[in-house]
Amino acid sequence: MEEDFWKLCSRISWCNEGDDTTRFFHSMTTNRKRVNSILYFKDENGKDLMSWDMNSNGMFITKSCYKLLEDNHWDLHCPTKIKFFIWQCMHNKIPCRTYLHYIGINIDPICPICKQGHEDATHIFLLCPIAIRYWSSIGLIINRSNAQSNWLAILRNSHLQDSHHHYAWKNILPFSIWNLWKNRNNNVNNLDVDINPSQERPLPNKIKLNIDGAFLKEKLHAGIERVFRNSSGKWIMGFTKYCYITCSLQAELLALEQGLKLAVEMPYTVIEIESDSTDIIKMLMDENASTNACLLNYRSLMHRLKSTVIRHNFREGNVVADCLAKEVVKDFKLDKCYHLARPPLFVEAILEKDMQGLCFGIKQLSTSVCNSLVTLNNSNVLRDYVTSV
Numbered sequence: 001m002e003e004d005f006w007k008l009c010s011r012i013s014w015c016n017e018g019d020d021t022t023r024f025f026h027s028m029t030t031n032r033k034r035v036n037s038i039l040y041f042k043d044e045n046g047k048d049l050m051s052w053d054m055n056s057n058g059m060f061i062t063k064s065c066y067k068l069l070e071d072n073h074w075d076l077h078c079p080t081k082i083k084f085f086i087w088q089c090m091h092n093k094i095p096c097r098t099y100l101h102y103i104g105i106n107i108d109p110i111c112p113i114c115k116q117g118h119e120d121a122t123h124i125f126l127l128c129p130i131a132i133r134y135w136s137s138i139g140l141i142i143n144r145s146n147a148q149s150n151w152l153a154i155l156r157n158s159h160l161q162d163s164h165h166h167y168a169w170k171n172i173l174p175f176s177i178w179n180l181w182k183n184r185n186n187n188v189n190n191l192d193v194d195i196n197p198s199q200e201r202p203l204p205n206k207i208k209l210n211i212d213g214a215f216l217k218e219k220l221h222a223g224i225e226r227v228f229r230n231s232s233g234k235w236i237m238g239f240t241k242y243c244y245i246t247c248s249l250q251a252e253l254l255a256l257e258q259g260l261k262l263a264v265e266m267p268y269t270v271i272e273i274e275s276d277s278t279d280i281i282k283m284l285m286d287e288n289a290s291t292n293a294c295l296l297n298y299r300s301l302m303h304r305l306k307s308t309v310i311r312h313n314f315r316e317g318n319v320v321a322d323c324l325a326k327e328v329v330k331d332f333k334l335d336k337c338y339h340l341a342r343p344p345l346f347v348e349a350i351l352e353k354d355m356q357g358l359c360f361g362i363k364q365l366s367t368s369v370c371n372s373l374v375t376l377n378n379s380n381v382l383r384d385y386v387t388s389v
Contacts, residue, residue, distance in 0.1 A: 078174040085181065086174055089121050089152060094181070096120055113187050122151040124184055131180055138176070192364040193385050197316035199354035200379040204231050207268045210318055211259045211275050213251025214325035216332075220244050222251040223328025225321045226259040228268070233355035238340035240324060242333050252277040253294065255325075260301035269306035274313040276322065281312050281376050311377035316361060320347050320354060 076083055088094045097119040101109040111119040114129050125131055126142070135142055139161035142154060155177075160169055202208045207228055214223045222245040228236040239262060245251055252275065263271050275281065283295060302308040315322055324347060343351050365373075370385040 076174050077171050078178075082174050082178045085178060086152075089125075089177065092121060094121055096124060098123075112191060113184070125177055125180055126151045126154065128184075130183065130187070134176070134180060134183075138172070189368045190366045193367060193370050195314075195363045195365055195370070195380050195384045197314035197361070197363055197380050198357055199233065199313070199317050199320075200383070201233050201357070202231050202272045206231055206270045206272055207236070207263075209259050209263060209271050209273045210313075210321040211252070211255040211273065212318055212321035212325045213248065213253075213255040213277075214322075214329045215245065215248040215251045216329045219332075220246060221329050221332045222254075223325040223332075224251060224255045224258060225325040225328065226255060226262060227321050227324070228262075228266075233351075235343045235351060238324065238343065240328055240338045240340060242328055242336045249277070249279055251325075252280050253298075256280055256298060257294075257301070260298060260305075263308075264301055264304050271305055271308050273308065273310040274318055275310070276313055276315045276318045278312055278373075278376060281310060284310060285376075309377065311379060312373060313378065314363065314380060316363070317380060319350055323347050323350060 076086065085094070092099065097107055097112070098109045099120070100107050109118045111117055111123055111128060116129070117123050117127065140155075140158055141161060142158045155173060158169075160172075207230060210225075210227045210229070212225050214225075216222070222243050224241040224243065225238065227238045230236055239258065241254075241258060243254065245254065256273070256275065259273065284298060302310070320343075324344070327344075327346070365381075365385075367385075370381050373381045374385070
């Protein structure tokens with residue numbers, strides 16, 4: 001009876017006072033009062049207090065911060081990686097040349113594509129001729145009078161021509177900025193770099209060992225060449241070997257093995273090894289291939305030497321060993337090995353050019369290829385490419 005009595009009282013109260021007695025009403029009025037209240041910005045000692053403007057009680061919560069970000073750029077209809085890139089653009093943290101130069105990297109801040117100004121975000125997305133042509137191609141009308149103030153705001157407040165009004169500019173903008181950045185990276189990574197392939201002299205008191213292998217697929221003939229030279233580039237001795245093999249990589253590996261064995265037997269402990277084969281250098285640098293018996297043998301031989309460095313060189317820079325190996329294949333003699341105390345006549349002129357540091361033509365390589373050869377310690381690329389970046 002008592003429960004029914006209070007139910008009846010509540011219904012009468014609701015009929016008389018409406019929603020004023022409900023929990024929802026009290027919740028709404030409490031929140032409205034909290035929003036309309038003025039916060040105290042000083043404590044009891046009169047010191048200023050910090051207050052988060054995006055929350056009614058002045059306290060920071062993640063939800064209010066995310067709402068603030070949504071009002072700016074995180075509500076864009078694009079993948080998360082593009083949103084993050086836009087955030088980097090807003091804070092000038094994209095790895096353009098001006099930023100890399102600012103954080104201490106030794107790099108020219110000038111735009112490598114147009115050479116018309118410092119490569120910052122404003123230049124890449126607004127002032128570079130590539131960006132200008134792109135915005136013009138999609139019919140974007142831009143006011144560049146205040147380009148240095150806020151390039152992203154200028155693009156966001158721009159508009160498309162009448163023929164493009166069926167597109168939502170808010171949805172096009174992030175993808176356009178992303179594609180301009182990808183295009184910039186492709187252009188920079190594919191710029192041609194002039195490399196002078198030549199024979200770099202080793203450091204004083206070091207011996208250089210140039211190795212090469214030539215392979216004649218039709219007959220399975222191979223010639224292996226190892227040339228030792230001093231720090232002046234002069235000939236010390238050379239070794240030539242004829243053999244049967246199954247592939248060109250095997251010829252290069254045999255040349256490396258025979259060269260290391262000769263170096264161990266001789267009083268040469270500080271050696272620089274050069275080869276024009278990128279495959280064998282990558283194999284020696286690959287830690288995952290350490291269980292291979294042949295590689296373990298090569299590394300063991302290198303460890304027995306006091307200081308051994310293996311580096312890549314172009315065929316034009318390894319031309320002495322290359323010419324000798326090819327000559328062996330032309331005049332094949334089974335299981336013959338020759339010790340060359342003096343250089344053959346047909347390589348003397350080439351050896352003289354090597355000693356003078358002359359190059360055999362200019363090679364034009366993309367920056368992506370140069371970056372790969374830097375990891376292989378190519379001295380020509382380290383000299384011509386890295387110093388020009």
